[in-house]
């Protein structure tokens with residue numbers, strides 16, 4: 451008998467419960483369906499990563515991987531008919547689109563079961579709940595319950611896997627350029643081992659410093675599922691530094707990813723609208739209206755605030771941005787330019803290699819003060835002092851903003867104060883931060899009073 455293994459964002463063979471379940475069903479037919487509805491929203495950076503991850507998977511399945519393009523509810527049943535498969539195996543998908551799609555596919559499959567085993571998370575979204583069964587809305591108690599719940603040890607791939615062959619495949623879709631990060635299961639494990647060796651032990655003190663490159667950059671691998679978080683948690687626990695504050699802090703960050711997936715599971719509408727009703731009457735600018743030039747300057751890294759511009763250029767050049775910088779640029783768009791967060795979230799998803807609906811859109815809501823556990827709206831990040839604090843020697847700015855390469859040290863965060871600071875084409879500030887902060891607070895007070 452053949453069992454279809456329909457892969458989506460779990461492009462690996464290790465620690466993949468759905469593969470073990472498919473193996474129980476007989477010969478495994480690994481399948482990826484290129485869904486035009488999803489591909490259209492991916493943007494060139496993520497498309498390049500997806501294609502490279504699929505190339506890697508094609509090799510690790512001894513070229514048994516079958517690729518089809520079309521609507522999954524048509525393509526998956528077609529593959530079942532062509533192969534005579536008795537079951538279709540997936541990792542449970544928990545995003546709003548993924549849930550709707552899987553319900554359509556299950557219906558279209560009729561008597562052939564769509565079997566969901568495991569999720570892309572250590573603890574599946576919807577599992578961790580309060581004693582009364584309600585979902586958590588606040589991170590800290592969620593994280594305590596999540597740690598208490600724990601997760602099983604990673605499962606190795608089946609010893610005697612038999613791939614089903616002889617089913618026609620399409621070529622992989624094309625990409626506009628190479629991926630910005632090394633892609634595939636081996637690349638994920640290599641990067642992970644490197645991080646464990648070099649940076650885990652200092653993660654708690656260095657993680658907030660974009661100049662140091664001290665975070666794991668595992669977000670890109672988690673995005674495509676070339677590694678599972680359960681594997682990472684087991685490795686952290688077994689590491690010599692596994693009991694340190696640094697390791698605890700790293701696990702907390704992995705838990706944020708799980709928390710946001712849980713929030714999205716319980717509140718699918720929060721993907722694109724305020725989770726928290728409190729600021730529904732907030733006055734925002736139309737990003738295509740009066741401040742269009744400002745929004746473009748933000749997107750292109752020409753706001754005149756060096757820390758913001760370095761971050762936005764890092765995004766464009768590398769497909770990734772440091773977490774501290776994500777918070778500061780998001781605050782700048784929402785609170786200095788007064789633009790509603792979904793505009794920024796969309797821009798991020800178009801350019802981030804790790805673009806993930808739950809982490810991205812709830813990260814934006816956290817900054818905008820509209821999400822769970824949100825930073826209060828009145829906390830406005832100061833782009834200059836954030837730069838001085840988290841890029842103390844100015845190296846991050848100079849790395850990404852060549853027009854400021856001649857400005858030494860921390861002075862680079864206020865080039866307008868340096869005699870020839872703006873001499874090499876770096877722009878004037880597009881807004882006055884102090885004035886826009888006051889404006890943001892004024893809008894906040896009137897939204898609260900409404």
Ligand code: FAD
Nearest residue numbers: 665666667668669703704706707773776805806809810813
């Ligand atoms: P590390 O510091 O090494 O952390 C390890 C892992 O923990 C990360 O890979 C990630 O999976 C998880 N993690 C860390 N911080 C967070 C967090 N705040 N929220 C959720 N998970 C976290 N993360 C994404 O994976 N995709 C996104 O699209 C995304 N968009 C964001 C948008 C905004 C406005 C903000 C403020 C944060 C966003 N994040 C997103 C979260 C975080 O910035 C990235 O996960 C992190 O920068 C990735 O780098 P890293 O792997 O080196 O992180």
